[in-house]
Amino acid sequence: MSGTAHGWLVLPLLLPLLGAPVLLPWAPGVQRTVSAVLAALTVLASAVLLSLVRGGEVIAVGVGSWPAPFGVVLAADTLSGLLLLVTSSLTLLSLLYSRHGVPGEQQERWYFPLVLLLEAGVHGALLTGDVFNLYVWFEVLLMASFVLLTLGGERSQLEGGLKYVTLNLLASAFFLAGVGTLYGYAGSLNLADLHLLAQFRSDELPWLIALALLFFAFGAKAAVFPLFGWLPASYHTPPAALTALFSALLTKVGVYAMIRVGTLLLPDPPQWLQSALLAIAALTMITGVLGAVAQVEMKRLLSFHIVSQIGYLVMGFALGNAAGLAGAIFFFVHVIVAKAALFFVAGVVEHRFGTAQLAMVGGHYARDPGLAAACFVAAMALAGLPPFSGFVAKLQLVHAGLEAEAYVTVAAAIGVSLLTLYSMTKIWAEAFWKDAPNPPVRHGWADKAPLAMRLPSYLLAGVSLLLGLMAAPLLDLAHASANQLLEPEAYVTAVFGR
Amino acid sequence: MEIVLAVLVGLLFAAALYLMLRRSIVKLIIGLGFLGHAANLLIFTAGGLNRSAPLVSLQTNAVPEGSADPVPQALILTAIVIGFAVSAFAIVLVKRTAAVAGTDDVDALRTSELPEGGSAEGEKL
Numbered sequence: 021m022s023g024t025a026h027g028w029l030v031l032p033l034l035l036p037l038l039g040a041p042v043l044l045p046w047a048p049g050v051q052r053t054v055s056a057v058l059a060a061l062t063v064l065a066s067a068v069l070l071s072l073v074r075g076g077e078v079i080a081v082g083v084g085s086w087p088a089p090f091g092v093v094l095a096a097d098t099l100s101g102l103l104l105l106v107t108s109s110l111t112l113l114s115l116l117y118s119r120h121g122v123p124g125e126q127q128e129r130w131y132f133p134l135v136l137l138l139e140a141g142v143h144g145a146l147l148t149g150d151v152f153n154l155y156v157w158f159e160v161l162l163m164a165s166f167v168l169l170t171l172g173g174e175r176s177q178l179e180g181g182l183k184y185v186t187l188n189l190l191a192s193a194f195f196l197a198g199v200g201t202l203y204g205y206a207g208s209l210n211l212a213d214l215h216l217l218a219q220f221r222s223d224e225l226p227w228l229i230a231l232a233l234l235f236f237a238f239g240a241k242a243a244v245f246p247l248f249g250w251l252p253a254s255y256h257t258p259p260a261a262l263t264a265l266f267s268a269l270l271t272k273v274g275v276y277a278m279i280r281v282g283t284l285l286l287p288d289p290p291q292w293l294q295s296a297l298l299a300i301a302a303l304t305m306i307t308g309v310l311g312a313v314a315q316v317e318m319k320r321l322l323s324f325h326i327v328s329q330i331g332y333l334v335m336g337f338a339l340g341n342a343a344g345l346a347g348a349i350f351f352f353v354h355v356i357v358a359k360a361a362l363f364f365v366a367g368v369v370e371h372r373f374g375t376a377q378l379a380m381v382g383g384h385y386a387r388d389p390g391l392a393a394a395c396f397v398a399a400m401a402l403a404g405l406p407p408f409s410g411f412v413a414k415l416q417l418v419h420a421g422l423e424a425e426a427y428v429t430v431a432a433a434i435g436v437s438l439l440t441l442y443s444m445t446k447i448w449a450e451a452f453w454k455d456a457p458n459p460p461v462r463h464g465w466a467d468k469a470p471l472a473m474r475l476p477s478y479l480l481a482g483v484s485l486l487l488g489l490m491a492a493p494l495l496d497l498a499h500a501s502a503n504q505l506l507e508p509e510a511y512v513t514a515v516f517g518r
Numbered sequence: 519m520e521i522v523l524a525v526l527v528g529l530l531f532a533a534a535l536y537l538m539l540r541r542s543i544v545k546l547i548i549g550l551g552f553l554g555h556a557a558n559l560l561i562f563t564a565g566g567l568n569r570s571a572p573l574v575s576l577q578t579n580a581v582p583e584g585s586a587d588p589v590p591q592a593l594i595l596t597a598i599v600i601g602f603a604v605s606a607f608a609i610v611l612v613k614r615t616a617a618v619a620g621t622d623d624v625d626a627l628r629t630s631e632l633p634e635g636g637s638a639e640g641e642k643l
Contacts, residue, residue, distance in 0.1 A: 152593055152596075155597075156596065156600070159600045159604070162604075163603065163604065163607065166607055166611070167607070170611060170614075173614070173618070175618050175619055175629050176629045176630040177630070178611065178614055178615040178618055178619070179615060179619065179627040179628070179629050179630045180630035180631075181611060181615075182543075182611060182612065182627065183630075185607075185608055185611060186538065186546060186550065189550050189553065189554075189604060189608070190538070190550075190553065192604075193534075193553040193554060193556065193557045194557075196554075196557035196558070196560075196561065196597055197556070197557045197560050197561075199561070199593070200557065200560045200561030200564045200590065200593075201564060203561070203564060203565075203589065203590060203593070204561075204563075204564025204565065204590070205564075207587075209589075252631070253630050253631050254630060256630075257630050
C-alpha cells in the first residue's frame with residue numbers, strides 16, 4: 021500500500037482532531053469560518069478515501085510504525101469509508117446551520133471547536149482497528165457531546181445532560197470491563213488478531229462474557245431497548261443543529277461498533293443470540309415509535325423516532341446474512357440523511373414560532389413552500405414510502421428478514437412503518453398545513469429563516485429522493501461492503517501488512 | 519490474591535450501582551467514581567498479579583515465566599486519565615444542576631421529560 025493512501029486514511033481523523041485545539045483561542049467568528057473550511061476539507065478527504073476503498077481494498081496503517089498486533093492500527097474498509105463520508109457531510113451541514121441556528125452566547129463558548137472534537141471522536145471510532153482505542157474514541161466523542169449538550173445551561177438541558185452522562189458513563193464502565201476481560205482471556209486487543217483467535221475460541225464462556233459486556237455498552241450508546249432512556253430525556257433540549265448532528269453521529273457509532281466487533285469477534289453467532297438480538301431490534305422499533313406517537317413537540321417526537329430507527333439497523337445486523345447487513349448499511353445512509361433533514365426543519369419552525377409545540381405552530385406552508393416540500397420528502401422517506409430512500413432501505417431489510425425466516429421481526433418492521441407514517445403526517449399537517457396559530461406568533465425573529473438554515477434541508481431531501489430513484493449504486497456498494505464484513509480476510513491481511 | 523481482588527471488584531460494582539440508584543445527586547457522583555475504579559481494578563487483575571518485572575532477558579529472549587503483563591497497566595493509566603476528566607465534568611454538571619434546579623433529589627429532576635415546561639420554557643441561568 022502506498023504512502024499516499026495512508027495519508028488519505030488519517031486525514032479525516034487528523035483534520036478535526038488538530039483543528040479543535042488550534043481554534044480554541046480565536047474569536048467565535050474566526051472559529052465559525054475556519055471550522056467550516058476544515059469540515060469541508062474533511063468531507064473531501066473522506067470522499068477520496070471512499071473512492072480508494074470502494075472496490076473492496078482495505079487500507080491499514082500502524083500508528084507509530086508499531087506492527088500489528090502490538091500497536092494501534094487504523095484501518096478503513098468500505099463501511100468505514102462510506103460512514104466517514106456521510107458523517108463528515110452532516111458535520112459540515114450542521115456547522116453551516118449553526119451560524120443562525122445556535123444562540124450567540126453558546127457559539128462563544130467554544131461551540132465550533134467542540135463540534136470538530138465530536139467529529140474527530142466519531143471518525144476515530146470508525147477508523148480504529150483496536151478495541152481499547154475504540155473505547156478511547158468513544159470517550160472523546162462522549163466528552164464533546166456532554167459539553168455541547170449542556171452548553172446552553174438551561175434547566176432542562178442540565179437535567180437531560182445528567183441522565184445522558186450517567187447512563188453513558190455506566191456503559192463506558194461496562195465497555196472497559198469488557199475490554200479487560202477480553203484481554204485477560206485472549207491476550208490481544210487488535211480486532212484482526214482477535215478475529216483469528218475467534219475461529220476456535222468464540223464459543224467459550226469467557227469470550228462470550230467479554231462480548232456481552234461490550235455489547236451492553238454498544239447497545240446503551242446506540243439506544244436500543246431497554247437502554248434508551250437517556251435519549252428521549254436529553255436529545256430534544258439543545259438547539260436543533262446539535263440534535264441533528266447527535267442523531268447522525270452518536271447512536272449510529274454504537275451500531276457501527278456492534279457490526280464491526282460482532283462480525284470480527286463472533287463470526288459464527290449462536291442461534292439463541294441471533295434470536296435475542298432480533299427480539300431486541302423489534303422491541304426497540306416498537307417502544308420507540310409508541311413513544312413518538314404520544315409526543316406533541318417536534319424535537320421530542322423526532323427523538324423517539326431515532327430510537328425506533330435504531331431498531332431497523334440492529335435488525336439488519338441481527339439477521340446475520342449478507343442481505344441484512346447490506347440493508348443495515350443502506351439504512352445507515354438513509355436514516356442519517358432523512359433524520360437530519362427533519363431536525364433541521366424542526367429548527368426552522370422553532371426559529372420562527374419560538375417553540376416546536378405542534379399545537380402552537382402552523383401555516384408554515386404558505387410562508388415557505390420549498391421547506392414544506394423538503395420536510396414532506398424527508399418525512400415520507402422515514403416512513404418508508406416510495407420513491408424515497410427509506411423505501412429501498414426497508415424493502416431490502418424485509419427481503420433479508422424473509423430470507424432468514426424472522427417473520428415476527430419483519431411484521432414489527434412493517435407495522436412500525438405505519439405508525440411512523442402516522443406521526444410523520446402529524447408533523448407535516450400540524451406545522452405546515454393547518455392554519456397559523458391565533459393569536460399569532462409570540463416572537464417575531466424573522467418571517468423566513470435565513471438560507472443557511474433552509475439549504476441543509478433542501479440538500480438532504482434531494483439526496484433522499486435521489487437515493488430512492490437511483491438506489492442501485494449505493495445498494496451495490498452496501499452489498500459489497502456486507503460481503504466484505506462477513507468474509508474479513510482482506511481486512512485481516514491488510515492489518516497485518518502481508 | 520486474585521480471588522480477593524475479584525471479590526473487591528464485585529463489591530465495588532455492587533456499591534456503585536446501589537449508590538447510583540439512590541435519590542441523592544451526590545451519591546450518584548460517588549457511584550460513578552466507584553464504577554470507574556471497579557473497571558480499572560478488573561483490568562489490573564486480568565493482567566496478572568506478580569511483582570517480578572517483565573523484562574526480556576538476554577539469555578532466553580523472553581519475559582520470565584509468570585511475570586505480570588504490562589499492557590493492562592498501561593491501559594489503566596489511560597483509563598484513569600479519562601476517568602479523571604469525566605469525573606471533573608460530572609461534578610461540575612451536578613453542582614450546576616443542583617444550583618439551577620434548587621434540589622439534589624434525582625426524582626425531582628424531570629423537567630426535560632415532562633410534557634410542559636420543556637426546552638422552550640427552560641429557566642435561563
